[in-house]
Amino acid sequence: MVSDKSFFNQNSFHDPKRNLGFGIGLRRPHFDEIFTHHQGVDFLEFVSDNYMNCNDRDREVLEKAGRLFPIVLHGVSLSIGSPDPLNKEYLQNLEKLIEMTNAVVFSDHLSYSSAFGVEYHDLIPLPFTKEVVDHIVPRVKQVQKIANIPFLLENPSYYVEMPGAEMTEVEFVLEILEKSDCGLLLDINNVYVNAQNHGYDPFEYVDAMPPERVYQYHMAGHYEGEHCIIDTHGSNIKDEVYRLYEHSIRHTGPVSTIVEWDNEIPPLDELLGENRKVRRTSKAALRERKRASA
Amino acid sequence: MSSFYETLETMHQLLRGEKSPEEVAEIFGADPNRLAIYQGFVKGHIAKTLEKNYCLLKRTILPEIWKKLVDQYFTKYPALDWRLNESTEKFPFFLQDSLSQKDLQLNEFHVELAKFEWEEVNIFNTDATIPSPTQIDQLILNPTISILQFTYPIAEFVKQIRVGKKNKWLEEKKFFEEREQEEIVFLFRNLQTYRCNFLQGNDNILFAFKVVHENLSLSQAAEATGQEISIIKQIIREVSQTGLIILPKNF
Numbered sequence A: 001m002v003s004d005k006s007f008f009n010q011n012s013f014h015d016p017k018r019n020l021g022f023g024i025g026l027r028r029p030h031f032d033e034i035f036t037h038h039q040g041v042d043f044l045e046f047v048s049d050n051y052m053n054c055n056d057r058d059r060e061v062l063e064k065a066g067r068l069f070p071i072v073l074h075g076v077s078l079s080i081g082s083p084d085p086l087n088k089e090y091l092q093n094l095e096k097l098i099e100m101t102n103a104v105v106f107s108d109h110l111s112y113s114s115a116f117g118v119e120y121h122d123l124i125p126l127p128f129t130k131e132v133v134d135h136i137v138p139r140v141k142q143v144q145k146i147a148n149i150p151f152l153l154e155n156p157s158y159y160v161e162m163p164g165a166e167m168t169e170v171e172f173v174l175e176i177l178e179k180s181d182c183g184l185l186l187d188i189n190n191v192y193v194n195a196q197n198h199g200y201d202p203f204e205y206v207d208a209m210p211p212e213r214v215y216q217y218h219m220a221g222h223y224e225g226e227h228c229i230i231d232t233h234g235s236n237i238k239d240e241v242y243r244l245y246e247h248s249i250r251h252t253g254p255v256s257t258i259v260e261w262d263n264e265i266p267p268l269d270e271l272l273g274e275n276r277k278v279r280r281t282s283k284a285a286l287r288e289r290k291r292a293s294a
Numbered sequence B: 001m002s003s004f005y006e007t008l009e010t011m012h013q014l015l016r017g018e019k020s021p022e023e024v025a026e027i028f029g030a031d032p033n034r035l036a037i038y039q040g041f042v043k044g045h046i047a048k049t050l051e052k053n054y055c056l057l058k059r060t061i062l063p064e065i066w067k068k069l070v071d072q073y074f075t076k077y078p079a080l081d082w083r084l085n086e087s088t089e090k091f092p093f094f095l096q097d098s099l100s101q102k103d104l105q106l107n108e109f110h111v112e113l114a115k116f117e118w119e120e121v122n123i124f125n126t127d128a129t130i131p132s133p134t135q136i137d138q139l140i141l142n143p144t145i146s147i148l149q150f151t152y153p154i155a156e157f158v159k160q161i162r163v164g165k166k167n168k169w170l171e172e173k174k175f176f177e178e179r180e181q182e183e184i185v186f187l188f189r190n191l192q193t194y195r196c197n198f199l200q201g202n203d204n205i206l207f208a209f210k211v212v213h214e215n216l217s218l219s220q221a222a223e224a225t226g227q228e229i230s231i232i233k234q235i236i237r238e239v240s241q242t243g244l245i246i247l248p249k250n251f
Protein backbone atom coordinates (compact mmCIF):
# COMPACT_ATOMS: atom_id res chain seq x y z
CA MET A 1 0.00 0.00 0.00
CA VAL A 2 1.12 3.55 -0.66
CA SER A 3 1.56 5.52 2.55
CA ASP A 4 -0.22 8.85 3.08
CA LYS A 5 3.14 10.60 3.12
CA SER A 6 3.81 9.42 -0.41
CA PHE A 7 3.52 11.85 -3.30
CA PHE A 8 1.50 9.21 -5.10
CA ASN A 9 -1.28 8.82 -2.53
CA GLN A 10 -5.04 9.07 -2.86
CA ASN A 11 -4.60 12.79 -3.67
CA SER A 12 -2.85 11.99 -6.91
CA PHE A 13 -6.27 11.04 -8.33
CA HIS A 14 -7.09 14.74 -8.24
CA ASP A 15 -3.71 15.98 -9.42
CA PRO A 16 -4.34 17.83 -12.70
CA LYS A 17 -0.85 16.85 -13.93
CA ARG A 18 -1.98 13.23 -13.82
CA ASN A 19 -4.84 13.93 -16.15
CA LEU A 20 -3.56 16.18 -18.91
CA GLY A 21 -5.77 14.45 -21.44
CA PHE A 22 -4.49 12.95 -24.69
CA GLY A 23 -1.12 13.92 -26.10
CA ILE A 24 1.33 12.90 -28.76
CA GLY A 25 5.11 12.57 -28.81
CA LEU A 26 6.14 15.44 -31.08
CA ARG A 27 8.81 14.45 -33.60
CA ARG A 28 10.72 16.66 -36.04
CA PRO A 29 8.71 15.91 -39.22
CA HIS A 30 5.66 17.50 -37.55
CA PHE A 31 7.38 20.59 -36.18
CA ASP A 32 5.78 23.06 -38.58
CA GLU A 33 2.38 21.49 -38.93
CA ILE A 34 1.61 20.98 -35.26
CA PHE A 35 1.06 24.69 -34.66
CA THR A 36 -1.75 24.94 -37.18
CA HIS A 37 -3.04 21.41 -37.04
CA HIS A 38 -3.51 20.01 -33.55
CA GLN A 39 -7.14 19.15 -33.10
CA GLY A 40 -7.55 16.81 -30.16
CA VAL A 41 -4.00 17.24 -28.88
CA ASP A 42 -4.13 18.26 -25.22
CA PHE A 43 -0.41 18.16 -24.49
CA LEU A 44 2.94 17.29 -26.06
CA GLU A 45 5.75 14.98 -25.12
CA PHE A 46 9.33 15.72 -26.20
CA VAL A 47 12.24 13.28 -26.02
CA SER A 48 14.48 15.21 -23.62
CA ASP A 49 17.76 13.85 -24.97
CA ASN A 50 17.14 15.46 -28.37
CA TYR A 51 16.78 18.97 -26.97
CA MET A 52 19.66 19.35 -24.53
CA ASN A 53 21.97 22.11 -25.86
CA CYS A 54 19.71 22.26 -28.90
CA ASN A 55 19.98 24.67 -31.81
CA ASP A 56 17.92 27.84 -32.08
CA ARG A 57 15.35 26.27 -34.42
CA ASP A 58 14.57 23.54 -31.87
CA ARG A 59 14.58 26.09 -29.07
CA GLU A 60 12.03 28.16 -30.96
CA VAL A 61 9.78 25.13 -31.46
CA LEU A 62 10.04 24.19 -27.78
CA GLU A 63 9.21 27.71 -26.64
CA LYS A 64 6.29 28.03 -29.03
CA ALA A 65 4.99 24.59 -28.03
CA GLY A 66 5.30 25.57 -24.38
CA ARG A 67 3.06 28.58 -24.95
CA LEU A 68 0.35 26.46 -26.56
CA PHE A 69 0.47 23.14 -24.71
CA PRO A 70 1.48 21.60 -21.40
CA ILE A 71 4.83 19.85 -21.99
CA VAL A 72 6.05 16.55 -20.59
CA LEU A 73 9.62 15.31 -21.07
CA HIS A 74 10.62 11.74 -21.71
CA GLY A 75 14.24 10.58 -21.67
CA VAL A 76 16.08 7.54 -22.94
CA SER A 77 19.64 8.03 -21.69
CA LEU A 78 19.34 8.50 -17.94
CA SER A 79 20.49 4.90 -17.50
CA ILE A 80 18.99 4.54 -14.05
CA GLY A 81 20.16 0.94 -13.74
CA SER A 82 23.74 1.46 -14.90
CA PRO A 83 26.57 0.34 -12.60
CA ASP A 84 28.25 3.69 -13.37
CA PRO A 85 27.38 6.84 -11.40
CA LEU A 86 24.56 8.93 -12.90
CA ASN A 87 25.94 11.28 -15.54
CA LYS A 88 26.16 14.69 -13.86
CA GLU A 89 26.33 16.60 -17.12
CA TYR A 90 23.23 14.80 -18.36
CA LEU A 91 21.35 15.63 -15.16
CA GLN A 92 22.36 19.28 -15.37
CA ASN A 93 21.18 19.46 -18.96
CA LEU A 94 17.93 17.79 -18.00
CA GLU A 95 17.39 20.26 -15.20
CA LYS A 96 17.96 23.18 -17.58
CA LEU A 97 15.58 21.68 -20.11
CA ILE A 98 12.85 21.19 -17.51
CA GLU A 99 13.23 24.84 -16.56
CA MET A 100 13.28 26.06 -20.15
CA THR A 101 10.21 24.10 -21.24
CA ASN A 102 8.26 24.52 -18.01
CA ALA A 103 7.64 20.78 -18.20
CA VAL A 104 5.06 19.43 -15.76
CA VAL A 105 6.34 15.83 -15.58
CA PHE A 106 9.53 14.03 -16.66
CA SER A 107 10.27 10.36 -17.11
CA ASP A 108 12.76 7.71 -18.19
CA HIS A 109 12.97 3.91 -18.34
CA LEU A 110 13.52 1.25 -15.72
CA SER A 111 16.53 -0.21 -17.52
CA TYR A 112 20.06 0.90 -18.39
CA SER A 113 21.61 2.26 -21.56
CA SER A 114 25.27 2.55 -20.59
CA ALA A 115 27.79 0.62 -18.52
CA PHE A 116 31.54 0.61 -17.89
CA GLY A 117 31.75 4.05 -19.48
CA VAL A 118 30.23 2.97 -22.79
CA GLU A 119 26.88 4.09 -24.21
CA TYR A 120 24.62 1.57 -25.94
CA HIS A 121 21.90 4.00 -27.08
CA ASP A 122 19.35 1.31 -26.33
CA LEU A 123 17.37 0.12 -23.33
CA ILE A 124 18.96 -2.98 -21.83
CA PRO A 125 17.00 -5.09 -19.33
CA LEU A 126 18.00 -5.45 -15.69
CA PRO A 127 18.01 -8.60 -13.57
CA PHE A 128 14.97 -8.75 -11.28
CA THR A 129 16.95 -9.00 -8.04
CA LYS A 130 17.03 -7.34 -4.62
CA GLU A 131 20.54 -6.14 -5.34
CA VAL A 132 19.30 -4.20 -8.36
CA VAL A 133 16.37 -2.75 -6.38
CA ASP A 134 18.82 -1.52 -3.72
CA HIS A 135 21.06 -0.09 -6.41
CA ILE A 136 18.30 1.79 -8.19
CA VAL A 137 16.24 3.25 -5.34
CA PRO A 138 18.83 5.86 -4.19
CA ARG A 139 19.47 6.78 -7.81
CA VAL A 140 15.78 7.48 -8.38
CA LYS A 141 15.82 9.68 -5.28
CA GLN A 142 18.80 11.54 -6.71
CA VAL A 143 16.90 12.18 -9.95
CA GLN A 144 13.75 13.27 -8.11
CA LYS A 145 15.80 16.03 -6.46
CA ILE A 146 16.75 17.80 -9.70
CA ALA A 147 13.31 19.31 -10.22
CA ASN A 148 10.16 20.13 -8.40
CA ILE A 149 7.96 18.12 -10.73
CA PRO A 150 7.07 14.42 -10.61
CA PHE A 151 9.59 11.96 -12.04
CA LEU A 152 8.18 8.74 -13.51
CA LEU A 153 9.75 5.42 -14.39
CA GLU A 154 8.49 3.58 -17.45
CA ASN A 155 8.17 -0.20 -17.63
CA PRO A 156 10.40 -1.01 -20.62
CA SER A 157 9.97 -3.78 -23.14
CA TYR A 158 12.59 -6.55 -22.98
CA TYR A 159 13.30 -9.59 -25.09
CA VAL A 160 15.52 -11.55 -22.73
CA GLU A 161 15.03 -12.09 -19.03
CA MET A 162 18.38 -11.58 -17.30
CA PRO A 163 19.61 -14.54 -15.24
CA GLY A 164 19.33 -14.80 -11.47
CA ALA A 165 15.80 -13.37 -11.09
CA GLU A 166 14.62 -13.44 -7.46
CA MET A 167 11.22 -11.95 -8.18
CA THR A 168 8.75 -11.43 -10.99
CA GLU A 169 8.79 -8.35 -13.20
CA VAL A 170 5.71 -7.01 -11.40
CA GLU A 171 7.34 -7.45 -7.97
CA PHE A 172 10.52 -5.80 -9.24
CA VAL A 173 8.69 -2.76 -10.62
CA LEU A 174 6.50 -2.37 -7.54
CA GLU A 175 9.38 -2.63 -5.10
CA ILE A 176 11.32 0.09 -6.87
CA LEU A 177 8.31 2.39 -7.20
CA GLU A 178 7.34 2.06 -3.58
CA LYS A 179 10.81 2.22 -2.04
CA SER A 180 11.68 5.31 -4.06
CA ASP A 181 8.17 6.80 -3.97
CA CYS A 182 8.17 7.11 -7.73
CA GLY A 183 5.31 7.34 -10.20
CA LEU A 184 4.79 4.93 -13.06
CA LEU A 185 4.62 5.72 -16.74
CA LEU A 186 2.74 2.61 -17.75
CA ASP A 187 3.50 1.71 -21.34
CA ILE A 188 0.59 -0.50 -22.33
CA ASN A 189 2.25 -1.71 -25.50
CA ASN A 190 5.31 -2.76 -23.49
CA VAL A 191 3.13 -4.74 -21.08
CA TYR A 192 1.51 -6.47 -24.03
CA VAL A 193 4.82 -7.15 -25.81
CA ASN A 194 6.49 -8.49 -22.64
CA ALA A 195 3.50 -10.62 -21.76
CA GLN A 196 3.58 -12.25 -25.20
CA ASN A 197 7.35 -12.66 -25.22
CA HIS A 198 7.63 -14.04 -21.69
CA GLY A 199 4.32 -15.81 -21.36
CA TYR A 200 2.38 -14.00 -18.68
CA ASP A 201 -1.07 -12.46 -18.43
CA PRO A 202 -0.94 -8.75 -19.32
CA PHE A 203 -4.27 -8.07 -17.58
CA GLU A 204 -2.90 -9.43 -14.31
CA TYR A 205 0.15 -7.21 -14.69
CA VAL A 206 -2.00 -4.11 -15.11
CA ASP A 207 -4.25 -5.10 -12.18
CA ALA A 208 -1.19 -5.43 -9.94
CA MET A 209 -0.19 -1.80 -10.44
CA PRO A 210 -1.60 0.48 -7.70
CA PRO A 211 -3.85 2.93 -9.58
CA GLU A 212 -2.51 5.96 -7.67
CA ARG A 213 1.04 5.21 -8.89
CA VAL A 214 0.02 5.22 -12.56
CA TYR A 215 0.64 8.80 -13.59
CA GLN A 216 0.96 8.54 -17.36
CA TYR A 217 0.30 6.05 -20.17
CA HIS A 218 2.18 5.32 -23.36
CA MET A 219 0.49 3.75 -26.35
CA ALA A 220 2.50 2.57 -29.35
CA GLY A 221 2.72 0.05 -32.17
CA HIS A 222 4.78 -3.12 -32.32
CA TYR A 223 6.03 -5.60 -34.88
CA GLU A 224 5.79 -9.38 -34.83
CA GLY A 225 9.37 -10.46 -35.46
CA GLU A 226 10.70 -13.89 -36.23
CA HIS A 227 11.84 -14.69 -32.71
CA CYS A 228 9.63 -12.41 -30.63
CA ILE A 229 7.46 -9.31 -30.75
CA ILE A 230 9.52 -6.15 -31.13
CA ASP A 231 8.51 -2.83 -29.63
CA THR A 232 9.12 -0.70 -32.70
CA HIS A 233 6.92 2.39 -32.23
CA GLY A 234 6.63 2.22 -35.98
CA SER A 235 3.02 1.33 -36.77
CA ASN A 236 -0.58 1.73 -35.69
CA ILE A 237 -1.53 0.56 -32.23
CA LYS A 238 -2.87 -2.99 -32.35
CA ASP A 239 -6.41 -3.88 -31.21
CA GLU A 240 -5.08 -6.14 -28.42
CA VAL A 241 -3.17 -3.19 -27.01
CA TYR A 242 -6.32 -1.06 -27.11
CA ARG A 243 -8.17 -3.77 -25.21
CA LEU A 244 -5.48 -3.81 -22.53
CA TYR A 245 -5.57 0.00 -22.34
CA GLU A 246 -9.33 -0.05 -21.89
CA HIS A 247 -8.92 -2.53 -19.07
CA SER A 248 -6.18 -0.44 -17.48
CA ILE A 249 -8.21 2.79 -17.63
CA ARG A 250 -11.07 1.00 -15.86
CA HIS A 251 -8.51 0.11 -13.20
CA THR A 252 -6.77 3.49 -12.81
CA GLY A 253 -9.36 6.07 -13.81
CA PRO A 254 -8.43 8.91 -16.18
CA VAL A 255 -4.67 9.27 -16.73
CA SER A 256 -2.72 11.34 -19.31
CA THR A 257 -2.04 9.21 -22.36
CA ILE A 258 0.57 9.73 -25.07
CA VAL A 259 0.78 8.14 -28.50
CA GLU A 260 4.43 7.42 -29.32
CA TRP A 261 5.53 6.95 -32.93
CA ASP A 262 9.28 7.00 -33.54
CA ASN A 263 9.94 4.97 -36.68
CA GLU A 264 8.30 5.17 -40.10
CA ILE A 265 6.69 8.37 -38.80
CA PRO A 266 3.34 8.83 -40.57
CA PRO A 267 1.66 12.07 -41.66
CA LEU A 268 0.44 14.09 -38.67
CA ASP A 269 -3.18 13.30 -39.60
CA GLU A 270 -2.64 9.62 -38.98
CA LEU A 271 -1.06 10.31 -35.61
CA LEU A 272 -3.99 12.56 -34.70
CA GLY A 273 -6.36 9.80 -35.77
CA GLU A 274 -4.65 7.41 -33.35
CA ASN A 275 -4.85 10.08 -30.66
CA ARG A 276 -8.62 10.36 -31.24
CA LYS A 277 -8.99 6.59 -31.04
CA VAL A 278 -7.14 6.54 -27.72
CA ARG A 279 -9.46 9.26 -26.41
CA ARG A 280 -12.57 7.34 -27.51
CA THR A 281 -11.26 4.15 -25.92
CA SER A 282 -10.50 5.92 -22.65
CA LYS A 283 -13.89 7.64 -22.53
CA ALA A 284 -15.71 4.37 -23.14
CA ALA A 285 -13.68 2.67 -20.39
CA LEU A 286 -14.44 5.48 -17.97
CA ARG A 287 -18.17 5.26 -18.67
CA GLU A 288 -18.01 1.58 -17.93
CA ARG A 289 -16.00 2.20 -14.76
CA LYS A 290 -18.67 4.66 -13.60
CA ARG A 291 -21.45 2.21 -14.37
CA ALA A 292 -19.68 -0.56 -12.48
CA SER A 293 -19.14 1.58 -9.40
CA ALA A 294 -22.73 2.93 -9.40
CA MET B 1 32.09 -9.49 -7.32
CA SER B 2 28.31 -9.24 -7.42
CA SER B 3 26.09 -11.17 -9.76
CA PHE B 4 24.56 -7.90 -10.99
CA TYR B 5 27.99 -6.71 -12.05
CA GLU B 6 28.83 -10.04 -13.65
CA THR B 7 25.58 -10.11 -15.62
CA LEU B 8 26.16 -6.60 -16.90
CA GLU B 9 29.73 -7.44 -17.79
CA THR B 10 28.60 -10.40 -19.86
CA MET B 11 25.94 -8.25 -21.53
CA HIS B 12 28.63 -5.65 -22.21
CA GLN B 13 30.72 -8.25 -24.00
CA LEU B 14 27.70 -9.18 -26.08
CA LEU B 15 26.81 -5.59 -26.92
CA ARG B 16 30.40 -4.73 -27.80
CA GLY B 17 30.61 -7.75 -30.08
CA GLU B 18 33.27 -9.42 -27.89
CA LYS B 19 31.11 -12.48 -27.25
CA SER B 20 28.67 -14.10 -29.66
CA PRO B 21 24.96 -14.44 -28.83
CA GLU B 22 25.53 -18.21 -28.65
CA GLU B 23 28.28 -17.85 -26.03
CA VAL B 24 26.17 -15.53 -23.90
CA ALA B 25 23.09 -17.72 -24.40
CA GLU B 26 25.00 -20.57 -22.81
CA ILE B 27 25.95 -18.48 -19.77
CA PHE B 28 22.47 -16.97 -19.35
CA GLY B 29 20.41 -19.96 -20.41
CA ALA B 30 18.64 -17.63 -22.84
CA ASP B 31 17.60 -17.70 -26.49
CA PRO B 32 20.58 -16.67 -28.68
CA ASN B 33 18.22 -15.20 -31.28
CA ARG B 34 16.82 -12.79 -28.76
CA LEU B 35 20.27 -11.86 -27.45
CA ALA B 36 21.27 -11.20 -31.05
CA ILE B 37 18.52 -8.57 -31.23
CA TYR B 38 20.33 -6.47 -28.63
CA GLN B 39 23.71 -6.96 -30.24
CA GLY B 40 22.23 -5.89 -33.58
CA PHE B 41 20.47 -2.85 -32.13
CA VAL B 42 23.52 -1.41 -30.39
CA LYS B 43 25.80 -1.70 -33.39
CA GLY B 44 22.94 -0.76 -35.71
CA HIS B 45 22.48 2.61 -33.99
CA ILE B 46 26.10 3.54 -34.66
CA ALA B 47 26.01 2.13 -38.21
CA LYS B 48 22.85 4.10 -39.05
CA THR B 49 24.22 7.30 -37.57
CA LEU B 50 27.46 6.94 -39.52
CA GLU B 51 25.42 6.38 -42.65
CA LYS B 52 23.33 9.49 -41.96
CA ASN B 53 26.18 11.78 -40.94
CA TYR B 54 28.63 10.63 -43.64
CA CYS B 55 26.19 9.90 -46.44
CA LEU B 56 28.30 11.48 -49.21
CA LEU B 57 31.42 9.68 -48.09
CA LYS B 58 29.54 6.40 -48.15
CA ARG B 59 28.71 7.01 -51.80
CA THR B 60 32.39 7.10 -52.67
CA ILE B 61 33.22 3.82 -50.95
CA LEU B 62 32.42 0.26 -52.00
CA PRO B 63 29.68 -1.31 -49.83
CA GLU B 64 31.93 -4.13 -48.58
CA ILE B 65 34.59 -1.63 -47.56
CA TRP B 66 32.02 0.63 -45.87
CA LYS B 67 30.90 -2.35 -43.82
CA LYS B 68 34.51 -3.01 -42.78
CA LEU B 69 34.90 0.65 -41.78
CA VAL B 70 31.74 0.56 -39.66
CA ASP B 71 32.85 -2.67 -37.97
CA GLN B 72 36.31 -1.36 -37.20
CA TYR B 73 35.06 2.03 -36.02
CA PHE B 74 32.55 0.36 -33.70
CA THR B 75 35.32 -1.77 -32.19
CA LYS B 76 38.02 0.89 -31.93
CA TYR B 77 35.86 3.80 -30.80
CA PRO B 78 33.28 2.69 -28.22
CA ALA B 79 30.53 5.31 -27.91
CA LEU B 80 31.28 7.53 -24.94
CA ASP B 81 28.50 10.04 -25.42
CA TRP B 82 24.78 9.53 -24.89
CA ARG B 83 24.17 11.71 -27.93
CA LEU B 84 24.27 9.38 -30.92
CA ASN B 85 25.60 12.05 -33.25
CA GLU B 86 28.56 12.73 -30.98
CA SER B 87 29.40 9.05 -31.04
CA THR B 88 30.35 9.42 -34.70
CA GLU B 89 32.53 12.49 -34.21
CA LYS B 90 35.79 10.56 -34.29
CA PHE B 91 35.10 8.94 -37.67
CA PRO B 92 37.38 11.33 -39.64
CA PHE B 93 40.24 10.62 -37.18
CA PHE B 94 39.61 6.92 -37.53
CA LEU B 95 39.81 7.24 -41.33
CA GLN B 96 43.06 9.18 -41.03
CA ASP B 97 44.50 6.43 -38.84
CA SER B 98 43.33 3.79 -41.30
CA LEU B 99 45.03 5.28 -44.38
CA SER B 100 47.86 2.78 -44.11
CA GLN B 101 45.48 -0.19 -44.28
CA LYS B 102 45.74 -0.97 -47.96
CA ASP B 103 42.64 -3.19 -48.11
CA LEU B 104 40.43 -0.23 -47.17
CA GLN B 105 41.51 1.73 -50.28
CA LEU B 106 41.26 5.07 -48.52
CA ASN B 107 43.07 8.27 -49.34
CA GLU B 108 43.16 11.83 -47.95
CA PHE B 109 40.11 12.74 -50.07
CA HIS B 110 37.95 10.48 -47.88
CA VAL B 111 39.36 12.00 -44.72
CA GLU B 112 38.72 15.54 -45.94
CA LEU B 113 35.19 14.73 -47.08
CA ALA B 114 34.46 13.13 -43.69
CA LYS B 115 35.74 16.27 -41.96
CA PHE B 116 33.44 18.38 -44.12
CA GLU B 117 30.40 16.23 -43.39
CA TRP B 118 31.09 16.14 -39.65
CA GLU B 119 31.39 19.91 -39.60
CA GLU B 120 27.97 20.21 -41.25
CA VAL B 121 26.44 18.02 -38.53
CA ASN B 122 28.22 20.02 -35.87
CA ILE B 123 27.05 23.34 -37.24
CA PHE B 124 23.48 22.19 -37.64
CA ASN B 125 23.40 21.10 -34.01
CA THR B 126 25.33 23.95 -32.44
CA ASP B 127 23.51 25.78 -29.67
CA ALA B 128 25.00 29.13 -30.79
CA THR B 129 22.33 31.74 -31.33
CA ILE B 130 22.48 33.74 -34.55
CA PRO B 131 21.40 37.32 -33.78
CA SER B 132 19.04 39.10 -36.14
CA PRO B 133 20.16 42.40 -37.74
CA THR B 134 18.05 44.35 -35.26
CA GLN B 135 19.95 42.87 -32.32
CA ILE B 136 23.41 44.09 -33.38
CA ASP B 137 24.97 47.51 -33.89
CA GLN B 138 28.06 46.47 -35.87
CA LEU B 139 29.10 43.95 -38.49
CA ILE B 140 29.56 40.48 -37.03
CA LEU B 141 30.60 37.08 -38.31
CA ASN B 142 27.95 34.40 -38.25
CA PRO B 143 28.59 32.83 -34.80
CA THR B 144 28.18 29.31 -36.18
CA ILE B 145 31.08 29.73 -38.61
CA SER B 146 33.70 27.05 -39.11
CA ILE B 147 36.67 27.28 -41.49
CA LEU B 148 38.21 24.20 -43.07
CA GLN B 149 41.18 23.83 -45.40
CA PHE B 150 41.26 21.15 -48.06
CA THR B 151 43.76 19.88 -50.58
CA TYR B 152 41.03 18.11 -52.57
CA PRO B 153 38.09 19.90 -54.26
CA ILE B 154 35.69 18.95 -51.49
CA ALA B 155 33.29 21.90 -51.82
CA GLU B 156 32.99 21.35 -55.57
CA PHE B 157 32.38 17.64 -55.05
CA VAL B 158 29.63 18.28 -52.49
CA LYS B 159 28.00 20.84 -54.77
CA GLN B 160 28.03 18.58 -57.81
CA ILE B 161 26.81 15.51 -56.04
CA ARG B 162 23.96 17.40 -54.37
CA VAL B 163 22.82 18.79 -57.71
CA GLY B 164 22.22 15.15 -58.46
CA LYS B 165 23.01 15.21 -62.18
CA LYS B 166 25.58 12.93 -63.72
CA ASN B 167 28.48 14.84 -65.18
CA LYS B 168 31.90 14.18 -66.62
CA TRP B 169 33.75 15.65 -63.68
CA LEU B 170 32.08 13.23 -61.27
CA GLU B 171 32.21 10.26 -63.64
CA GLU B 172 35.91 10.69 -64.30
CA LYS B 173 36.48 10.96 -60.56
CA LYS B 174 38.33 14.25 -60.95
CA PHE B 175 37.66 14.94 -57.29
CA PHE B 176 40.35 12.42 -56.38
CA GLU B 177 42.95 14.75 -57.89
CA GLU B 178 44.85 16.68 -55.26
CA ARG B 179 45.20 20.44 -55.69
CA GLU B 180 48.39 22.43 -55.69
CA GLN B 181 46.97 25.04 -53.34
CA GLU B 182 44.81 24.49 -50.29
CA GLU B 183 41.21 25.58 -50.59
CA ILE B 184 39.47 27.43 -47.79
CA VAL B 185 35.82 26.54 -47.16
CA PHE B 186 33.51 28.41 -44.82
CA LEU B 187 30.62 26.54 -43.27
CA PHE B 188 27.85 28.17 -41.25
CA ARG B 189 24.16 27.95 -40.51
CA ASN B 190 21.79 30.25 -42.32
CA LEU B 191 19.81 32.61 -40.13
CA GLN B 192 16.56 32.17 -42.04
CA THR B 193 16.59 28.60 -43.29
CA TYR B 194 18.53 26.99 -40.40
CA ARG B 195 20.33 25.01 -43.07
CA CYS B 196 24.08 24.64 -43.21
CA ASN B 197 25.66 26.68 -46.01
CA PHE B 198 29.17 26.48 -47.32
CA LEU B 199 31.27 28.81 -49.42
CA GLN B 200 34.56 28.41 -51.20
CA GLY B 201 36.79 31.28 -50.19
CA ASN B 202 37.15 33.63 -53.22
CA ASP B 203 38.76 37.08 -53.06
CA ASN B 204 35.61 38.97 -52.04
CA ILE B 205 34.63 36.46 -49.39
CA LEU B 206 38.11 36.35 -47.88
CA PHE B 207 38.27 40.13 -47.93
CA ALA B 208 34.87 40.62 -46.26
CA PHE B 209 35.75 37.95 -43.71
CA LYS B 210 39.01 39.75 -42.89
CA VAL B 211 37.31 43.14 -42.50
CA VAL B 212 34.76 41.79 -40.04
CA HIS B 213 37.09 39.38 -38.27
CA GLU B 214 39.71 42.07 -37.66
CA ASN B 215 37.05 44.62 -36.83
CA LEU B 216 38.28 47.10 -39.46
CA SER B 217 36.26 50.23 -40.18
CA LEU B 218 35.14 50.79 -43.75
CA SER B 219 37.64 53.64 -44.11
CA GLN B 220 40.47 51.48 -42.77
CA ALA B 221 39.53 48.78 -45.27
CA ALA B 222 39.33 51.33 -48.08
CA GLU B 223 42.73 52.73 -47.17
CA ALA B 224 44.36 49.31 -46.99
CA THR B 225 43.05 48.29 -50.42
CA GLY B 226 43.01 51.64 -52.22
CA GLN B 227 39.32 51.13 -53.03
CA GLU B 228 36.38 53.51 -52.63
CA ILE B 229 34.35 53.08 -49.45
CA SER B 230 31.25 52.52 -51.60
CA ILE B 231 32.91 49.53 -53.28
CA ILE B 232 33.95 48.07 -49.92
CA LYS B 233 30.37 48.50 -48.70
CA GLN B 234 29.08 46.83 -51.84
CA ILE B 235 31.35 43.80 -51.35
CA ILE B 236 30.32 43.44 -47.72
CA ARG B 237 26.67 43.74 -48.60
CA GLU B 238 27.03 41.05 -51.27
CA VAL B 239 28.85 38.66 -48.96
CA SER B 240 26.27 39.25 -46.24
CA GLN B 241 23.62 37.82 -48.62
CA THR B 242 25.25 34.43 -48.11
CA GLY B 243 24.79 34.60 -44.33
CA LEU B 244 28.53 34.45 -43.60
CA ILE B 245 28.45 37.91 -42.05
CA ILE B 246 25.52 39.68 -40.48
CA LEU B 247 24.88 43.37 -41.09
CA PRO B 248 23.30 45.61 -38.52
CA LYS B 249 19.97 47.04 -39.65
CA ASN B 250 21.42 50.52 -40.19
CA PHE B 251 24.40 49.39 -42.35
Ligand SMILES: [Fe+2]
Binding pocket: A154, A187, A218, A220, A260
Ligand atom coordinates in the same frame (compact mmCIF):
# COMPACT_ATOMS: atom_id res chain seq x y z
FE1 LIG C 1 7.04 4.06 -23.98
